[in-house]
Amino acid sequence: MSAGGGTPVRRRWRSGPYWLALQVALSGSLLLLLLLPIVALFTYAPFSRIVAAAENTYVREAIWLTLYASGIAVLVTALLAIPLGYLLARHRFFGRSVVESLVALPVAVPHLMVGLGIFFLVLPGSPLYDFTNAIGFPVYDTIWGVVVVMAVVSAPYTVLASQLSFEAVDARVIEAARSLGAGGATTFITVTLPTALRGIVAGLLLTWARAVSEIGGILILAYTIYPGGPYNGPVTNTISVYIYDLFQAGNLTDAAAVSSLFLLVAFALFLTVRIGERAGWLPWRRGDLTP
Amino acid sequence: MSEWLVDAVESDLDGFHLGPVDLSLAPGRAVAVLGSSGAGKTTLLRTLAGFLRVRRGRILRDGTDISDWMPEERSLGYVPQGLGLFPQRTVFGNVRYPMELRGHLDADARTEALLDRFHLTGLRRRYPARLSAGEQQRVAIARALAAEPELVVWDEPWQALDVEARHELGLVLQDLRETERIPVVVVTHDPGLAFSLADSFVVLDHGRMRFSGGPTDLLEHPPDAFTARFVGFENVYNRTSLEAHRDRPFPAWLLTEAGPGGVAVGNPEVVPTTGVPSTWEGSVRSARPSPDGLSVELAVDELMVMARLPRPWPEPLPTVGERLRFNVARTVVRRLGGDAEDAR
Numbered sequence: 030m031s032a033g034g035g036t037p038v039r040r041r042w043r044s045g046p047y048w049l050a051l052q053v054a055l056s057g058s059l060l061l062l063l064l065l066p067i068v069a070l071f072t073y074a075p076f077s078r079i080v081a082a083a084e085n086t087y088v089r090e091a092i093w094l095t096l097y098a099s100g101i102a103v104l105v106t107a108l109l110a111i112p113l114g115y116l117l118a119r120h121r122f123f124g125r126s127v128v129e130s131l132v133a134l135p136v137a138v139p140h141l142m143v144g145l146g147i148f149f150l151v152l153p154g155s156p157l158y159d160f161t162n163a164i165g166f167p168v169y170d171t172i173w174g175v176v177v178v179m180a181v182v183s184a185p186y187t188v189l190a191s192q193l194s195f196e197a198v199d200a201r202v203i204e205a206a207r208s209l210g211a212g213g214a215t216t217f218i219t220v221t222l223p224t225a226l227r228g229i230v231a232g233l234l235l236t237w238a239r240a241v242s243e244i245g246g247i248l249i250l251a252y253t254i255y256p257g258g259p260y261n262g263p264v265t266n267t268i269s270v271y272i273y274d275l276f277q278a279g280n281l282t283d284a285a286a287v288s289s290l291f292l293l294v295a296f297a298l299f300l301t302v303r304i305g306e307r308a309g310w311l312p313w314r315r316g317d318l319t320p
Numbered sequence: 321m322s323e324w325l326v327d328a329v330e331s332d333l334d335g336f337h338l339g340p341v342d343l344s345l346a347p348g349r350a351v352a353v354l355g356s357s358g359a360g361k362t363t364l365l366r367t368l369a370g371f372l373r374v375r376r377g378r379i380l381r382d383g384t385d386i387s388d389w390m391p392e393e394r395s396l397g398y399v400p401q402g403l404g405l406f407p408q409r410t411v412f413g414n415v416r417y418p419m420e421l422r423g424h425l426d427a428d429a430r431t432e433a434l435l436d437r438f439h440l441t442g443l444r445r446r447y448p449a450r451l452s453a454g455e456q457q458r459v460a461i462a463r464a465l466a467a468e469p470e471l472v473v474w475d476e477p478w479q480a481l482d483v484e485a486r487h488e489l490g491l492v493l494q495d496l497r498e499t500e501r502i503p504v505v506v507v508t509h510d511p512g513l514a515f516s517l518a519d520s521f522v523v524l525d526h527g528r529m530r531f532s533g534g535p536t537d538l539l540e541h542p543p544d545a546f547t548a549r550f551v552g553f554e555n556v557y558n559r560t561s562l563e564a565h566r567d568r569p570f571p572a573w574l575l576t577e578a579g580p581g582g583v584a585v586g587n588p589e590v591v592p593t594t595g596v597p598s599t600w601e602g603s604v605r606s607a608r609p610s611p612d613g614l615s616v617e618l619a620v621d622e623l624m625v626m627a628r629l630p631r632p633w634p635e636p637l638p639t640v641g642e643r644l645r646f647n648v649a650r651t652v653v654r655r656l657g658g659d660a661e662d663a664r
Contacts, residue, residue, distance in 0.1 A: 205404030207391040208369050209418040209467045219417070223408045 067292060074286035082286040087265065092291060094254060095268040098172050099240035101259065102179035106236050110184045111229060114191025115217075132189070135182045140245030143181050147174075148249050165258065172260040174251030175267055179240035186239060190232020194225035234302060241295065244269035321347035321501045322382045322395075322470040329377035329387075331367040338363045338527040340377055345471065345503040350493070352518035353507045356546045359524040361507040362401065365473050368505065369398035381470065397469030397502075401476050403460040405448040411435070411459050412444040418467035434462045438492070454485030461492060465500075472496060473505045478513055486513060493517055511550050523547050544656055548584035553654065554626040558582035561623070568621035570600055581657025587628040588646045590616060602627075604642045609633070618644060 071079075082088050117129065135143055151158045151168055161167055168174040198221050206220040207213075222229075247267050254265050266274065268291050275284040323346050330339030338360040343351055353361045366372050368379065370391035379387045386394055406414050415434050419427035435441045438458040448456055457477065464472060477493070478486050490513050496502045497517075508514050514521070521538045523531035523546070531543040542548040545556045557574060559582050565571040577583050588600075602618030602625060609615075614633040618625045627646050638644060 199402065199404065201400035201402055201404040202406060203404075204366070204369070204371055204391070204398065204400055205463075206406070206417070207371070208394070208396060208398035209463065210392045210421045212390070212392050215421065220406055224406070 070285050070292065071289050074282050074289060078282055078286035079289050082283065082290045087263075088268075088271070088287055088290065090262050090265045091268045091271045092294060094172065094175075094260060094262070094265050095241060097260065098175040098267065099179055099237055101172075101176045102183065102240045103233055103237045105176065105180050106184045106187050107233055109180075110187035110236075111191045114188045114229075115195050115221075117188070117192045118195035132185050134185075136185050140178070140182050140243060141249060142245075144178055144246030144249030147177060147181070147246065167257065168250060170251050170253050170255050171257045172251075172254055173258050175243075175247055175254065178246035178250055179243050182243055182246060183236040183239035186235040187229070187232040190235065191225065191229045194228030194232075195221065197228065198224045234299075238299070242269065243267075244273060248273075321503065323347065324471055324503060325378075325380040326368070327378045327380060329367060329379060330375045331363065331372045332375055333363050333366075333372055336360065336363065336527060338367065338524075339375075339529070341522070341524075341529050342532060343505070343522060345505070347503060348497045348501040349520070350497055350504040350506065350518045351520050351522060352514040353505065353522050353524065354514065354547060354550055355524035355530075358526070359546075360527040361524055362475055363527070364524065365398065365475050365505065365507060368471075368473055369396055370394050395468070395470040397464030397467055397472040399460050399464055399472070399474040399477065401479065403448075403456055405456060405459055405463070407448055410445050410447055411440055411451070414448065414459055415440070415462045415466050417463065431466065434466055438462045452485075453480040454482070454488065457481065457485065457489055458492070461489075461496075465496075469502060471503050471505065475507045476509070477506055478508060478510045486510070490516055509550075511552065540654075542584060542654055542656065544581050545584070548654060548656060553584035553586055553652075555585040555587075555624075556582065556656075557585075557623065565622045570621040571623055574623075577653050577655060579655035579657030584654040584656055585625070585648060586652030586654075587626060588648045588652070590627045590629050590644055590646045599647055601643055601645050604638045604640055604644055606640065607637045609637075616644065618646065 113132070117125065117132075147168065151161055153169075161173075166173050168177055202224065203216055203221060206216045211219060244267070247270055252266070252270060254260065254267070256262060256264070265271075268287070272284050272287050272291075275281075275287065324343070325345075326341060326343035328340040328342060330337065330341075332338070341364055345351060353364060355361050363372065367374060370389060370393075374387040377387075378385050381394075391398070406417065409417065412431060412435065416427055416431040419430055424430065432441070435444055438461065440455070440458055440462060443451065443455060446455075448459065451459065461472075474493075477489060481489065493504060493506070494517060497504060504517070506514070506517065515535055518535070520534055521531065522529060523538075523543055525544055525546065531538065531541075531547065538547065539551050542551055542553065545558065548556050557571075557578070559575075559578055559580070562571045562575045562578060562582070566575055574583050574585070600620055602620035605617040605619055605624070607614060607616045612628065613631055614629040614637065616627045616629065616638060618627055625646070627644075
């Protein structure tokens with residue numbers, strides 16, 4: 030908590046022209062590297078094909094399924110990963126480093142391996158296969174398979190983000206709440222979680238982005254998705270698998286067109302969230318944490 | 321208001337041992353906890369507030385042993401260092417929080433009353449990060465009072481405050497004692513406000529209680545070098561530095577007065593004119609005007625001595641290298657040290 034109110038004085042770094050030119054050149058190169066593939070995608074397919082893709086029910090179904098499954102994956106992750114982040118932030122226990130490494134592992138390995146691991150875990154005939162079928166969560170070629178893969182590969186972002194956010198909550202703020210009469214759970218709900226929320230939501234956004242972009246594990250576990258569980262539409266694919274199929278079949282124009290369409294959808298979604306955050310739709314902006 | 325008794329309390333934190341500490345707090349009394357960094361001041365407050373386990377001894381509130389009670393059960397307004405304001409809540413939300421927890425139906429009205437009392441009404445919609453240090457302090461005390469505490473425990477209340485805000489906060493704490501009769505425990509590094517507020521003092525050093533008593537006792541018998549400096553002795557010498565120069569007259573004389581913890585000497589009086597019999601002589605290192613008089617730094621037999629000339633001091637100021645004579649009255653010399661405490 031710093032002293033003094035009012036507007037902070039922003040100081041400019043003084044820098045020479047060559048230093049500035051170097052910065053611009055390097056960051057410019059990266060921006061080009063990010064931008065040019067997108068330009069290539071959009072220019073390969075004629076605009077009419079992008080419009081046609083948007084009108085195609087199969088494409089729409091695939092996009093819908095991808096967003097639907099990733100949404101469920103984010104909810105599941107929020108429920109399970111935030112508590113783990115809190116645990117790692119607040120407690121020192123034997124094997125903590127092992128847990129932290131385990132959490133980071135899905136990010137560090139090819140996601141095909143994650144898919145394979147789950148594949149072997151619920152191998153047909155195994156007890157877990159029978160169990161998941163019995164309770165109505167069959168994973169092979171269903172939306173649940175997609176959700177499981179997405180959750181496993183993207184949960185680390187939420188675990189890490191919530192761990193860091195919880196660690197950043199001043200312990201003295203928590204102690205003040207306790208002393209004012211709040212029990213442990215009340216303090217968590219009324220003070221700790223709201224203070225850490227901004228960082229946690231940033232982690233959830235990353236989780237969602239990572240879930241949407243998943244392909245490796247899905248190729249193995251849910252290449253084709255049949256109706257079942259929360260998904261009752263026609264037989265479909267995730268958008269990633271669908272585009273991969275088009276490419277494999279040599280249909281480059283449609284691969285480019287569908288990719289362009291999905292890029293627009295994803296961009297629009299992320300832009301909406303960003304603008305929403307700037308405009309203060311989300312509660313923490315009002316707190317204006319930066320003095 | 322309750323009567324609190326801290327009876328030989330000990331606690332541990334990461335290998336640091338605190339105690340045994342004794343405190344007694346009747347309604348309307350205030351204790352200042354003094355000590356250098358790492359002395360255990362914050363550890364003591366956190367033990368009182370219930371965040372550290374009491375290993376030995378007892379904390380009694382009106383005769384009830386509350387040593388094992390949870391922090392939220394103690395009715396104790398703990399204001400941590402840095403205040404611990406909720407960054408997500410406005411001034412209003414911060415002050416209202418304790419009453420929300422208790423489900424008070426008139427929480428809004430009571431919050432308004434507290435805001436009014438601490439001149440925070442105009443700032444009610446602000447977030448803590450947008451407040452000055454003094455305003456943050458007022459929010460912290462208003463919020464602590466909203467929980468209707470039986471004891472206020474405050475870590476470094478005057479930290480980061482300017483002179484005006486310090487004065488104002490001193491009045492607030494004074495008011496807590498006198499009108500609300502809430503006992504107060506403060507940790508502070510500010511001698512002026514400690515003496516204006518507290519009627520008893522506790523000095524901690526490496527987790528041990530070196531002193532417990534009233535202000536007069538503290539001024540007359542500072543237990544260690546830290547306390548001696550705190551209460552205004554500017555010349556504090558440990559035994560080692562005196563023994564290194566024991567062949568010279570001034571250190572040798574000081575040694576005869578020193579205890580195991582050394583010796584503290586109040587500002588000696590410079591004798592400005594020749595002809596007056598005076599005991600010592602030193603050469604001027606610097607002379608700086610200050611609100612308390614002219615501070616003259618003298619080199620005497622390898623030791624530095626801060627002497628003072630009351631206002632008005634003679635012009636021109638003494639020059640560097642000039643020889644000055646000074647007297648050390650017996651009444652300003654204090655033996656420091658250890659005794660039974662060191663034997664432990």
